[in-house]
Amino acid sequence: MLGIKAKEKQDEKRIKEYEDKLRAYENELRKSDDTSRIHMLNPSRICPNPSQPRRYFDEGDLISLADSIRQYGIIQPLSVRRISDESSPFGGLYELIAGERRLRAARMLSLPYVPCIIIEAGREESAKLSLVENLQRHDLHFFEEADAIGRLCETYGIKQQEAAAMLSVSQSYIANKLRLLRLGEEERRIAINGNLTERHIRAALRADDPLIRKKILQTAALRNLNVKQTEQYALDLLTDTDQPERHEMKFVIKDIKMFLNTIDKAVGIVRRAGIPVEQSRSDGDGMIELKIRVPGTPVKNVSR
Numbered sequence: 660m661l662g663i664k665a666k667e668k669q670d671e672k673r674i675k676e677y678e679d680k681l682r683a684y685e686n687e688l689r690k691s692d693d694t695s696r697i698h699m700l701n702p703s704r705i706c707p708n709p710s711q712p713r714r715y716f717d718e719g720d721l722i723s724l725a726d727s728i729r730q731y732g733i734i735q736p737l738s739v740r741r742i743s744d745e746s747s748p749f750g751g752l753y754e755l756i757a758g759e760r761r762l763r764a765a766r767m768l769s770l771p772y773v774p775c776i777i778i779e780a781g782r783e784e785s786a787k788l789s790l791v792e793n794l795q796r797h798d799l800h801f802f803e804e805a806d807a808i809g810r811l812c813e814t815y816g817i818k819q820q821e822a823a824a825m826l827s828v829s830q831s832y833i834a835n836k837l838r839l840l841r842l843g844e845e846e847r848r849i850a851i852n853g854n855l856t857e858r859h860i861r862a863a864l865r866a867d868d869p870l871i872r873k874k875i876l877q878t879a880a881l882r883n884l885n886v887k888q889t890e891q892y893a894l895d896l897l898t899d900t901d902q903p904e905r906h907e908m909k910f911v912i913k914d915i916k917m918f919l920n921t922i923d924k925a926v927g928i929v930r931r932a933g934i935p936v937e938q939s940r941s942d943g944d945g946m947i948e949l950k951i952r953v954p955g956t957p958v959k960n961v962s963r
Contacts, residue, residue, distance in 0.1 A: 697736055699772040700753060702765050705739055708755045708789045725764040733761055736774040738792070740785050753777070756785055757792040787815060791825055801857045802847055805839040812837070838864055846873055853880025862890040866897060919947070926951065 737758030743751060755762060756778060765773045780788060790811050799807070811817055811825075819837070823830045839857070841864060842850070850860055855876065863875040875896060879889040922938075929936050937952035 696776075697774045698777055700739070700751075700775045701771060702762060702773055704751060705737070705753050705755050705762060705773075705775070706742070707759070708785065721760065721764050721767065724760060725767045728761070728764050728770075729768055733765065733774055735761070736776045737761055738778055738788070739775045740778050740780045754785060756780070756788050783815065787811070800851075801836070802839060802851070805836045808833060808836050809840050835861070842872070843869060846876055849873065849876045849880060853877075855879055856886065858886045859884075859889050862886065862893045865893050871896060919949075922949065922951075929953070 735758075738756040739753035740756055741751065742754050753775070758775075762773065778785075778788070790807050808822060808826075812819065812822055817825075819830050819833045823833045826833075835857075839860060842860065846863075846869065849855075853876065859879050860876070863872045863879070866872045866875065875889065875893045878884065878892060882888075884892060926936050926938050934953065937950075939950045941948045
């Protein structure tokens with residue numbers, strides 16, 4: 660119990676030192692304008708950005724980040740925009756533009772203040788900045804990235820070429836990301852749970868039919884196929900689908916074999932009943948010729 664209390668006091672001391680350090684830093688920069696000055700804001704006064712593209716936050720990564728912040732503080736300030744001034748009944752409220760993970764980690768530590776830069780931006784500009792800032796990071800899931808690019812293009816009428824310039828990527832990169840939006844929720848769930856890569860999904864996207872795509876994704880996940888194997892499986896499946904007569908031929912061949920086996924069994928039953936049956940078979944010119952000769956008059960079965 661003493662160890663827990665000692666740790667709590669140590670944490671309180673660290674928070675107090677952190678708070679004093681941030682306040683001192685703010686006082687030094689108080690004479691600067693908002694866009695260059697660091698503001699110390701309570702995390703409870705910062706609202707999430709509705710255009711935040713990230714949907715998945717790894718708990719382990721947040722804990723590691725919180726441990727780093729506990730030791731060294733928040734090195735890079737958060738970016739926010741003002742949505743209500745200090746005279747409002749709720750005090751000054753701010754909308755987050757960039758720094759979601761840092762804000763969450765700070766809340767985990769119950770920090771009283773976080774360093775922020777206030778950017779003068781409207782709702783649309785804030786949304787664009789948030790999307791672009793997150794898209795420039797490399798730890799977004801490719802579905803999150805595709806959703807963000809899609810919103811950027813659709814909501815603000817940005818063309819693929821413009822989006823590519825904003826993100827410093829090629830237009831083909833943007834096009835490939837937008838293709839991922841063709842997948843439905845169930846297809847996405849299969850891909851995520853199966854740890855499939857973007858290249859696996861591109862192989863599945865060769866199919867326009869969602870049911871075929873789903874089958875490709877399920878097979879790749881269950882069989883743990885690599886990208887090359889998935890591409891080959893998709894190609895084989897699509898080839899068979901495009902030529903349904905090949906499937907029909909498989910069934911016909913199977914049915915012919917069953918037919919011949921049935922004839923052989925029937926002849927055997929008749930022979931065991933004491934009826935002399937003659938059977939011959941010849942193959943040629945892609946045809947099978949069967950001859951079965953039975954007596955014209957039934958032979959009486961002599962009981963023993």
